[in-house]
Amino acid sequence: MTKDLGRPRNLSIDGAVLSATVDLLNERGYAELSVDAIARAAGTSKPAIYRRWPSKAHLVHAAVFPIGAATTLPDTGSLATDVRDMLRRTVRFLSTPAARAALPGLVGEMASDPTLHSALLERFGDVLTSGLSGLLAAAAERGEVRPDVTAGDLAEVVAGMALMGVLARGGELDATWIDRNTTLILKGIGTGKGSGT
Structure with missing residues:
Protein backbone atom coordinates (compact mmCIF):
# COMPACT_ATOMS: atom_id res chain seq x y z
CA MET A 1 0.00 0.00 0.00
CA THR A 2 1.47 3.33 -1.01
CA LYS A 3 1.25 6.34 1.22
CA ASP A 4 0.95 9.92 -0.02
CA LEU A 5 3.69 11.84 1.77
CA GLY A 6 2.92 15.22 0.19
CA ARG A 7 0.71 17.91 1.68
CA PRO A 8 -2.95 17.76 0.71
CA ARG A 9 -3.84 20.13 -2.11
CA ASN A 10 -5.31 23.42 -0.90
CA LEU A 11 -8.50 23.79 -2.94
CA SER A 12 -8.93 27.41 -1.86
CA ILE A 13 -5.76 28.23 -3.83
CA ASP A 14 -7.24 26.54 -6.91
CA GLY A 15 -10.40 28.63 -6.65
CA ALA A 16 -8.52 31.88 -6.07
CA VAL A 17 -6.20 31.24 -9.04
CA LEU A 18 -9.04 30.32 -11.40
CA SER A 19 -11.06 33.36 -10.34
CA ALA A 20 -8.06 35.69 -10.70
CA THR A 21 -7.34 34.26 -14.15
CA VAL A 22 -10.87 35.04 -15.36
CA ASP A 23 -10.77 38.56 -13.88
CA LEU A 24 -7.39 39.37 -15.42
CA LEU A 25 -8.37 37.93 -18.79
CA ASN A 26 -11.36 40.26 -18.85
CA GLU A 27 -9.14 43.23 -17.93
CA ARG A 28 -6.02 42.54 -20.01
CA GLY A 29 -6.67 39.84 -22.60
CA TYR A 30 -4.65 36.69 -23.16
CA ALA A 31 -1.48 38.25 -24.58
CA GLU A 32 -1.02 40.58 -21.59
CA LEU A 33 -1.88 37.93 -19.02
CA SER A 34 1.05 36.62 -16.98
CA VAL A 35 1.34 33.89 -14.38
CA ASP A 36 3.12 36.46 -12.15
CA ALA A 37 0.07 38.73 -12.24
CA ILE A 38 -2.28 35.82 -11.59
CA ALA A 39 -0.21 34.69 -8.59
CA ARG A 40 -0.24 38.21 -7.12
CA ALA A 41 -3.99 38.63 -7.63
CA ALA A 42 -4.69 35.19 -6.13
CA GLY A 43 -2.38 35.71 -3.15
CA THR A 44 -0.19 32.75 -4.00
CA SER A 45 3.09 31.98 -5.79
CA LYS A 46 4.10 31.00 -9.31
CA PRO A 47 5.45 27.61 -8.11
CA ALA A 48 2.07 26.88 -6.49
CA ILE A 49 0.36 27.62 -9.80
CA TYR A 50 2.80 25.54 -11.85
CA ARG A 51 2.31 22.59 -9.48
CA ARG A 52 -1.33 22.63 -10.53
CA TRP A 53 -1.16 23.65 -14.21
CA PRO A 54 1.89 23.08 -16.46
CA SER A 55 1.45 26.30 -18.47
CA LYS A 56 -0.54 29.49 -18.79
CA ALA A 57 -2.59 27.90 -21.58
CA HIS A 58 -3.59 24.95 -19.37
CA LEU A 59 -4.55 27.32 -16.55
CA VAL A 60 -6.58 29.58 -18.84
CA HIS A 61 -8.37 26.58 -20.33
CA ALA A 62 -9.31 25.32 -16.85
CA ALA A 63 -10.48 28.78 -15.74
CA VAL A 64 -12.49 29.66 -18.83
CA PHE A 65 -13.93 26.21 -19.58
CA PRO A 66 -14.76 24.61 -16.23
CA ILE A 67 -16.13 21.08 -16.18
CA GLY A 68 -19.47 20.98 -14.42
Whole structure:
Protein backbone atom coordinates (compact mmCIF):
# COMPACT_ATOMS: atom_id res chain seq x y z
CA MET A 1 0.00 0.00 0.00
CA THR A 2 1.47 3.33 -1.01
CA LYS A 3 1.25 6.34 1.22
CA ASP A 4 0.95 9.92 -0.02
CA LEU A 5 3.69 11.84 1.77
CA GLY A 6 2.92 15.22 0.19
CA ARG A 7 0.71 17.91 1.68
CA PRO A 8 -2.95 17.76 0.71
CA ARG A 9 -3.84 20.13 -2.11
CA ASN A 10 -5.31 23.42 -0.90
CA LEU A 11 -8.50 23.79 -2.94
CA SER A 12 -8.93 27.41 -1.86
CA ILE A 13 -5.76 28.23 -3.83
CA ASP A 14 -7.24 26.54 -6.91
CA GLY A 15 -10.40 28.63 -6.65
CA ALA A 16 -8.52 31.88 -6.07
CA VAL A 17 -6.20 31.24 -9.04
CA LEU A 18 -9.04 30.32 -11.40
CA SER A 19 -11.06 33.36 -10.34
CA ALA A 20 -8.06 35.69 -10.70
CA THR A 21 -7.34 34.26 -14.15
CA VAL A 22 -10.87 35.04 -15.36
CA ASP A 23 -10.77 38.56 -13.88
CA LEU A 24 -7.39 39.37 -15.42
CA LEU A 25 -8.37 37.93 -18.79
CA ASN A 26 -11.36 40.26 -18.85
CA GLU A 27 -9.14 43.23 -17.93
CA ARG A 28 -6.02 42.54 -20.01
CA GLY A 29 -6.67 39.84 -22.60
CA TYR A 30 -4.65 36.69 -23.16
CA ALA A 31 -1.48 38.25 -24.58
CA GLU A 32 -1.02 40.58 -21.59
CA LEU A 33 -1.88 37.93 -19.02
CA SER A 34 1.05 36.62 -16.98
CA VAL A 35 1.34 33.89 -14.38
CA ASP A 36 3.12 36.46 -12.15
CA ALA A 37 0.07 38.73 -12.24
CA ILE A 38 -2.28 35.82 -11.59
CA ALA A 39 -0.21 34.69 -8.59
CA ARG A 40 -0.24 38.21 -7.12
CA ALA A 41 -3.99 38.63 -7.63
CA ALA A 42 -4.69 35.19 -6.13
CA GLY A 43 -2.38 35.71 -3.15
CA THR A 44 -0.19 32.75 -4.00
CA SER A 45 3.09 31.98 -5.79
CA LYS A 46 4.10 31.00 -9.31
CA PRO A 47 5.45 27.61 -8.11
CA ALA A 48 2.07 26.88 -6.49
CA ILE A 49 0.36 27.62 -9.80
CA TYR A 50 2.80 25.54 -11.85
CA ARG A 51 2.31 22.59 -9.48
CA ARG A 52 -1.33 22.63 -10.53
CA TRP A 53 -1.16 23.65 -14.21
CA PRO A 54 1.89 23.08 -16.46
CA SER A 55 1.45 26.30 -18.47
CA LYS A 56 -0.54 29.49 -18.79
CA ALA A 57 -2.59 27.90 -21.58
CA HIS A 58 -3.59 24.95 -19.37
CA LEU A 59 -4.55 27.32 -16.55
CA VAL A 60 -6.58 29.58 -18.84
CA HIS A 61 -8.37 26.58 -20.33
CA ALA A 62 -9.31 25.32 -16.85
CA ALA A 63 -10.48 28.78 -15.74
CA VAL A 64 -12.49 29.66 -18.83
CA PHE A 65 -13.93 26.21 -19.58
CA PRO A 66 -14.76 24.61 -16.23
CA ILE A 67 -16.13 21.08 -16.18
CA GLY A 68 -19.47 20.98 -14.42
CA ALA A 69 -23.19 21.32 -15.05
CA ALA A 70 -22.58 23.18 -18.32
CA THR A 71 -20.68 20.21 -19.74
CA THR A 72 -23.26 17.60 -18.73
CA LEU A 73 -24.55 16.08 -21.94
CA PRO A 74 -28.24 16.12 -22.80
CA ASP A 75 -30.03 12.86 -23.51
CA THR A 76 -33.58 13.59 -24.59
CA GLY A 77 -34.04 10.46 -26.72
CA SER A 78 -33.79 12.56 -29.89
CA LEU A 79 -30.47 13.07 -31.64
CA ALA A 80 -31.69 16.30 -33.27
CA THR A 81 -32.69 17.80 -29.92
CA ASP A 82 -29.46 16.63 -28.25
CA VAL A 83 -27.21 18.04 -31.00
CA ARG A 84 -29.10 21.36 -31.02
CA ASP A 85 -28.68 21.63 -27.23
CA MET A 86 -24.98 20.71 -27.42
CA LEU A 87 -24.38 23.37 -30.08
CA ARG A 88 -26.38 26.02 -28.20
CA ARG A 89 -24.52 25.35 -24.94
CA THR A 90 -21.13 25.27 -26.68
CA VAL A 91 -21.83 28.65 -28.27
CA ARG A 92 -22.84 30.05 -24.88
CA PHE A 93 -19.68 28.55 -23.33
CA LEU A 94 -17.46 30.16 -25.97
CA SER A 95 -19.25 33.52 -25.86
CA THR A 96 -18.44 34.55 -22.28
CA PRO A 97 -16.18 37.62 -22.00
CA ALA A 98 -13.35 35.50 -20.58
CA ALA A 99 -13.65 32.93 -23.38
CA ARG A 100 -13.64 35.67 -26.03
CA ALA A 101 -10.50 37.13 -24.45
CA ALA A 102 -8.80 33.73 -24.23
CA LEU A 103 -9.71 32.07 -27.54
CA PRO A 104 -7.31 33.85 -29.93
CA GLY A 105 -4.36 33.12 -27.62
CA LEU A 106 -5.39 29.52 -26.94
CA VAL A 107 -5.91 28.81 -30.65
CA GLY A 108 -2.47 30.25 -31.40
CA GLU A 109 -0.83 28.20 -28.65
CA MET A 110 -2.50 24.99 -29.86
CA ALA A 111 -1.28 25.68 -33.40
CA SER A 112 2.32 25.99 -32.20
CA ASP A 113 2.17 23.14 -29.66
CA PRO A 114 0.34 20.05 -30.99
CA THR A 115 0.57 18.29 -27.61
CA LEU A 116 -1.47 21.06 -25.99
CA HIS A 117 -4.61 20.18 -27.97
CA SER A 118 -4.41 16.55 -26.80
CA ALA A 119 -3.80 17.57 -23.20
CA LEU A 120 -6.75 19.95 -23.20
CA LEU A 121 -9.05 17.33 -24.72
CA GLU A 122 -8.08 14.97 -21.90
CA ARG A 123 -9.83 17.33 -19.47
CA PHE A 124 -13.11 16.48 -21.18
CA GLY A 125 -12.26 12.79 -21.60
CA ASP A 126 -15.04 11.48 -19.34
CA VAL A 127 -17.64 13.67 -21.02
CA LEU A 128 -16.57 12.37 -24.43
CA THR A 129 -15.91 8.72 -23.72
CA SER A 130 -18.79 7.85 -21.43
CA GLY A 131 -21.50 10.46 -21.94
CA LEU A 132 -21.23 11.21 -25.64
CA SER A 133 -20.36 7.66 -26.65
CA GLY A 134 -23.44 6.41 -24.82
CA LEU A 135 -25.63 9.05 -26.42
CA LEU A 136 -24.36 8.09 -29.89
CA ALA A 137 -24.82 4.37 -29.21
CA ALA A 138 -28.46 4.99 -28.24
CA ALA A 139 -28.96 7.17 -31.34
CA ALA A 140 -27.44 4.44 -33.53
CA GLU A 141 -29.89 1.89 -32.07
CA ARG A 142 -32.75 4.25 -32.98
CA GLY A 143 -31.36 4.50 -36.53
CA GLU A 144 -30.58 8.22 -36.21
CA VAL A 145 -26.80 8.15 -36.64
CA ARG A 146 -24.33 6.09 -38.63
CA PRO A 147 -22.53 3.57 -36.38
CA ASP A 148 -19.10 4.78 -37.58
CA VAL A 149 -19.56 8.26 -36.06
CA THR A 150 -17.45 8.56 -32.90
CA ALA A 151 -17.79 10.78 -29.86
CA GLY A 152 -14.59 12.55 -30.91
CA ASP A 153 -16.03 13.20 -34.39
CA LEU A 154 -19.19 14.79 -33.03
CA ALA A 155 -17.36 16.79 -30.35
CA GLU A 156 -14.95 18.22 -32.94
CA VAL A 157 -17.74 19.17 -35.34
CA VAL A 158 -19.85 20.87 -32.66
CA ALA A 159 -16.88 22.65 -31.08
CA GLY A 160 -15.43 23.61 -34.48
CA MET A 161 -18.67 25.13 -35.77
CA ALA A 162 -19.26 27.00 -32.54
CA LEU A 163 -15.67 28.26 -32.36
CA MET A 164 -15.64 29.52 -35.95
CA GLY A 165 -19.05 31.11 -35.48
CA VAL A 166 -18.01 32.96 -32.34
CA LEU A 167 -14.64 34.07 -33.77
CA ALA A 168 -15.94 35.07 -37.20
CA ARG A 169 -19.26 36.66 -36.27
CA GLY A 170 -18.39 38.40 -33.04
CA GLY A 171 -21.83 38.88 -31.45
CA GLU A 172 -24.10 36.20 -30.07
CA LEU A 173 -25.19 33.55 -32.54
CA ASP A 174 -28.97 33.46 -32.70
CA ALA A 175 -31.48 30.59 -32.82
CA THR A 176 -31.53 30.68 -36.62
CA TRP A 177 -27.75 30.07 -36.71
CA ILE A 178 -28.11 27.24 -34.17
CA ASP A 179 -30.92 25.58 -36.17
CA ARG A 180 -29.12 25.90 -39.51
CA ASN A 181 -25.88 24.43 -38.19
CA THR A 182 -27.67 21.69 -36.25
CA THR A 183 -29.23 20.64 -39.57
CA LEU A 184 -25.80 20.59 -41.23
CA ILE A 185 -24.36 18.41 -38.46
CA LEU A 186 -27.28 16.00 -38.55
CA LYS A 187 -27.06 15.63 -42.34
CA GLY A 188 -23.37 14.78 -41.95
CA ILE A 189 -23.74 12.14 -39.25
CA GLY A 190 -27.26 10.87 -39.82
CA THR A 191 -28.53 7.80 -41.60
CA GLY A 192 -31.25 9.80 -43.30
CA LYS A 193 -33.93 7.70 -41.57
CA GLY A 194 -34.65 9.15 -38.17
CA SER A 195 -32.41 12.18 -37.72
CA GLY A 196 -34.60 14.97 -38.99
CA THR A 197 -34.68 18.33 -37.21
